[in-house]
Amino acid sequence: MTAPVKPAWIAVDWGTSNLRAWAIGTDGAVLAEASSEDGMGKLARDGFEPALLRLIGPWLDGKPPIVACGMVGSRQGWCEAPYRTVPCTPVDRSALVLAPATDPRLRVMIAPGLKQVQPADVMRGEETQIAGALRLMPDYDGVLCLPGTHSKWVHISAGEVVSFQTFMTGEMFALLSEASVLRHGMQGDGWDTAAFDAGVTDALSRPDRLGARLFSLRAEGLIAGLSPQAARARLSGLLIGTELAAAKPYWLGQRVTLIGAEKLSSAYAVALAAQGVEASRLSASDCTLAGLASLSPQTEAAR
Amino acid sequence: MTAPVKPAWIAVDWGTSNLRAWAIGTDGAVLAEASSEDGMGKLARDGFEPALLRLIGPWLDGKPPIVACGMVGSRQGWCEAPYRTVPCTPVDRSALVLAPATDPRLRVMIAPGLKQVQPADVMRGEETQIAGALRLMPDYDGVLCLPGTHSKWVHISAGEVVSFQTFMTGEMFALLSEASVLRHGMQGDGWDTAAFDAGVTDALSRPDRLGARLFSLRAEGLIAGLSPQAARARLSGLLIGTELAAAKPYWLGQRVTLIGAEKLSSAYAVALAAQGVEASRLSASDCTLAGLASLSPQTEAAR
Numbered sequence: 001m002t003a004p005v006k007p008a009w010i011a012v013d014w015g016t017s018n019l020r021a022w023a024i025g026t027d028g029a030v031l032a033e034a035s036s037e038d039g040m041g042k043l044a045r046d047g048f049e050p051a052l053l054r055l056i057g058p059w060l061d062g063k064p065p066i067v068a069c070g071m072v073g074s075r076q077g078w079c080e081a082p083y084r085t086v087p088c089t090p091v092d093r094s095a096l097v098l099a100p101a102t103d104p105r106l107r108v109m110i111a112p113g114l115k116q117v118q119p120a121d122v123m124r125g126e127e128t129q130i131a132g133a134l135r136l137m138p139d140y141d142g143v144l145c146l147p148g149t150h151s152k153w154v155h156i157s158a159g160e161v162v163s164f165q166t167f168m169t170g171e172m173f174a175l176l177s178e179a180s181v182l183r184h185g186m187q188g189d190g191w192d193t194a195a196f197d198a199g200v201t202d203a204l205s206r207p208d209r210l211g212a213r214l215f216s217l218r219a220e221g222l223i224a225g226l227s228p229q230a231a232r233a234r235l236s237g238l239l240i241g242t243e244l245a246a247a248k249p250y251w252l253g254q255r256v257t258l259i260g261a262e263k264l265s266s267a268y269a270v271a272l273a274a275q276g277v278e279a280s281r282l283s284a285s286d287c288t289l290a291g292l293a294s295l296s297p298q299t300e301a302a303r
Numbered sequence: 304m305t306a307p308v309k310p311a312w313i314a315v316d317w318g319t320s321n322l323r324a325w326a327i328g329t330d331g332a333v334l335a336e337a338s339s340e341d342g343m344g345k346l347a348r349d350g351f352e353p354a355l356l357r358l359i360g361p362w363l364d365g366k367p368p369i370v371a372c373g374m375v376g377s378r379q380g381w382c383e384a385p386y387r388t389v390p391c392t393p394v395d396r397s398a399l400v401l402a403p404a405t406d407p408r409l410r411v412m413i414a415p416g417l418k419q420v421q422p423a424d425v426m427r428g429e430e431t432q433i434a435g436a437l438r439l440m441p442d443y444d445g446v447l448c449l450p451g452t453h454s455k456w457v458h459i460s461a462g463e464v465v466s467f468q469t470f471m472t473g474e475m476f477a478l479l480s481e482a483s484v485l486r487h488g489m490q491g492d493g494w495d496t497a498a499f500d501a502g503v504t505d506a507l508s509r510p511d512r513l514g515a516r517l518f519s520l521r522a523e524g525l526i527a528g529l530s531p532q533a534a535r536a537r538l539s540g541l542l543i544g545t546e547l548a549a550a551k552p553y554w555l556g557q558r559v560t561l562i563g564a565e566k567l568s569s570a571y572a573v574a575l576a577a578q579g580v581e582a583s584r585l586s587a588s589d590c591t592l593a594g595l596a597s598l599s600p601q602t603e604a605a606r
Contacts, residue, residue: 075525083526115522115525115526116522117526117527119519119522120519120522120523120526120527121518121519121522122521122522122525122526150484150518165515166518166522167514167515167517167518168483168484168485168514168517168518169514171483171484172483172514175478175479175482175483176478179478179482180471180474180475180478181453181471181474182471207510207511208510208511208545208548208549209549210513210545210549211470211471211472211475211542211545211546211549212468212470212549212550214470214471215424215453215469215470215471216422216423216424218425219418219419219423219424219425219469220423222378222418222423222425223386223418223420223423223425224420224423239514242511242513242514243514245511246511246512246513246514246515247515
């Protein structure tokens with residue numbers, strides 16, 4: 001029998017598709033971690049408390065404080081944590097919202113997302129990763145890029161989020177490669193680096209022509225023998241290249257750090273390098289944990 | 304009891320999603336029509352003959368010839384009718400392919416699609432609409448635009464298809480408005496003409512920024528009260544405007560005719576008019592029927 005987990009506090013990253021939790025010790029070390037597919041998108045309002053208890057019930061004996069970020073704080077989430085407005089610091093402990101719970105062991109504080117009035121934009125979850133990145137890189141001035149389903153480009157100055165912009169690149173890739181007519185020529189695994197690079201270059205040089213390039217992937221598969229892995233890699237390159245073209249004001253001549261999953265960040269790093277930008281990289285999980293730690297009462301007590 | 308339908312020939316438009324048929328008299332008049340949802344996408348190779356018999360069995364007593372166009376002739380269709388290569392006439396009776404059938408009353412001739420080698424592109428079904436348009440507008444020189452799931456822009460000269468280009472505009476609109484995160488702010492019916500126009504103008508002036516504009520639709524719904532009908536209309540405008548920007552070499556200074564469904568053609572006509580192009584319009588069904596008629600043995604006999 002393993003010893004019971006007795007965390008000082010619990011970190012929770014609760015997105016649309018997944019729920020992840022970490023039990024953190026008094027020294028900041030991760031004592032245990034757990035995850036489930038009880039994402040916000042699958043839960044009704046009264047489903048959040050049971051989902052969390054299923055995942056971390058065994059950690060709750062000492063009634064540790066819980067800090068959560070992500071879509072759990074959206075209007076369709078457990079309880080709404082109203083957006084803070086940029087320019088502002090990425091997170092603010094005084095803006096945490098206490099989620100209503102019936103189990104007396106649950107004290108869940110939810111971090112609000114950020115909004116930008118003009119051009120209109122929003123984020124939820126990334127603000128915590130940004131806070132974590134600034135904890136890992138104190139005094140960072142420059143640009144953060146968080147590639148993913150909805151990629152974010154974020155301008156950071158003097159510890160504040162000055163402005164940001166969202167691109168639906170990851171979601172577009174999923175829809176086009178899995179649900180559109182292009183899916184017929186993209187089955188299987190494998191990757192074609194040259195095709196990815198060509199897609200990036202093509203899109204960066206003529207970003208206005210994306211619409212004209214997509215169907216070619218299908219047509220070349222039908223009449224010119226384009227392989228599935230080359231088609232998928234070129235689609236990824238075209239979409240990322242189109243994003244980079246539109247995000248140019250963010251990265252041109254700037255210090256850039258990528259925060260994301262290994263493989264995706266690597267694709268962005270390669271594409272940026274071809275434009276003369278050597279981006280640093282941080283792991284998304286490291287940033288999430290560091291950001292949640294900056295919000296934990298434990299951190300406050302240690303100050 | 305109604306009199307039996309005894310057509311001189313039968314016209315069939317067999318696409319991915321739908322099957323439509325018309326019984327045509329010796330004078331070219333439509334005696335009857337029928338349709339089902341037995342599109343190519345739902346049928347295995349041996350499902351085509353039964354699907355056709357279900358729909359038009361009662362018309363077959365006189366063993367009338369049947370002319371079909373569309374995805375029924377694709378590799379996944381009833382029997383492959385290999386692409387003809389542009390530049391060439393849109394259709395050619397000598398290239399029709401006889402579909403294998405067990406019922407002796409069935410003599411189904413399938414029209415091939417067109418391919419373009421460089422840039423790679425393909426069409427199936429539209430070539431027959433193009434042939435119909437050229438029958439309805441003899442000596443037409445200029446550009447045809449066939450808006451739809453996969454919009455086609457086609458350069459016509461001296462009765463031939465010189466070149467063409469496909470845009471996935473309709474499919475992108477369906478995916479983004481029904482399957483992406485944007486769907487949350489686009490429920491219901493209704494249309495906002497001003498929002499459509501603004502989307503077109505915006506995309507035409509900065510087509511490279513489409514990726515940056517999409518998520519704003521969601522963000523403005525969340526924080527700026529953008530209505531669902533305005534969000535949907537602006538998305539449509541952004542996508543059509545992006546298509547028009549990339550298709551500019553086709554329409555700039557050209558005679559343009561739109562072939563498509565009433566509402567969609569109207570949206571394109573409005574967008575083109577704002578660019579100083581007064582496009583003519585033809586109905587897609589009229590063009591399909593006229594194109595199939597140009598392929599029917601009946602027409603040959605009448606020469």
